[in-house]
Amino acid sequence: QKEVEQNSGPLSVPEGAIASLNCTYSDRGSQSFFWYRQYSGKSPELIMFIYSNGDKEDGRFTAQLNKASQYVSLLIRDSQPSDSATYLCAVNGGGAGKSTFGDGTTLTVKP
Amino acid sequence: GAVVSQHPSRVICKSGTSVKIECRSLDFQATTMFWYRQFPKKSLMLMATSNEGSKATYEQGVEKDKFLINHASLTLSTLTVTSAHPEDSSFYICSAPRTGDPNSPLHFGNGTRLTVT
Numbered sequence: 001q002k003e004v005e006q007n008s009g010p011l012s013v014p015e016g017a018i019a020s021l022n023c024t025y026s027d028r029g030s031q032s033f034f035w036y037r038q039y040s041g042k043s044p045e046l047i048m049f050i051y052s053n054g055d056k057e058d059g060r061f062t063a064q065l066n067k068a069s070q071y072v073s074l075l076i077r078d079s080q081p082s083d084s085a086t087y088l089c090a091v092n093g094g095g096a097g098k099s100t101f102g103d104g105t106t107l108t109v110k111p
Numbered sequence: 112g113a114v115v116s117q118h119p120s121r122v123i124c125k126s127g128t129s130v131k132i133e134c135r136s137l138d139f140q141a142t143t144m145f146w147y148r149q150f151p152k153k154s155l156m157l158m159a160t161s162n163e164g165s166k167a168t169y170e171q172g173v174e175k176d177k178f179l180i181n182h183a184s185l186t187l188s189t190l191t192v193t194s195a196h197p198e199d200s201s202f203y204i205c206s207a208p209r210t211g212d213p214n215s216p217l218h219f220g221n222g223t224r225l226t227v228t
Contacts, residue, residue: 043219092214
């Protein structure tokens with residue numbers, strides 16, 4: 001079992017729709033959770049981070065964390081073609097500060 | 112603007128030569144930096160943790176004598192790929208947590224695409 005698992009994708013949604021990206025993790029001691037966006041040929045950039053159970057909203061993005069279920073998700077509202085990218089879920093276990101990344105979900109937003 | 116600067120962005124070298132990649136934190140001090148490797152359509156694979164003033168910590172399976180890491184100052188870490196071979200061709204990315212908390216989000220350099228011919 002992988003430490004961080006994401007939807008295998010690819011995920012395709014029409015412009016204006018809600019895109020839902022999911023991630024589960026195996027280490028119950030994980031303390032911080034991140035979503036990064038990576039365009040093809042580029043390095044990742046931070047979209048959202050969340051530390052506590054519940055929802056965290058930032059513009060069109062909402063991160064949701066459920067530590068009991070070891071589940072973290074990212075919702076993108078009013079999806080735009082510019083949101084088309086690979087989304088990486090990352091989890092920190094604390095201490096060493098190393099992030100473990102999922103394999104990523106590729107999102108395509110069709111105009 | 113970029114908070115982590117990585118150079119070069121692209122390098123082509125001949126088999127058997129060495130290549131040095133630099134990673135600088137621009138407006139903060141980074142006692143820890145991370146080096147990742149990414150193959151096409153694959154996720155990031157952590158290679159090593161670079162620690163300022165001490166030896167790097169390598170992940171299992173990563174050859175420390177091949178991938179030399181030096182973190183000589185609070186703003187600079189370097190990765191040297193020694194005696195490069197075509198299988199070392201990859202996208203190498205450095206990152207650093209911005210604040211003193213190692214669990215803070217990572218800021219990534221722009222990456223270095225290495226091609227070994």
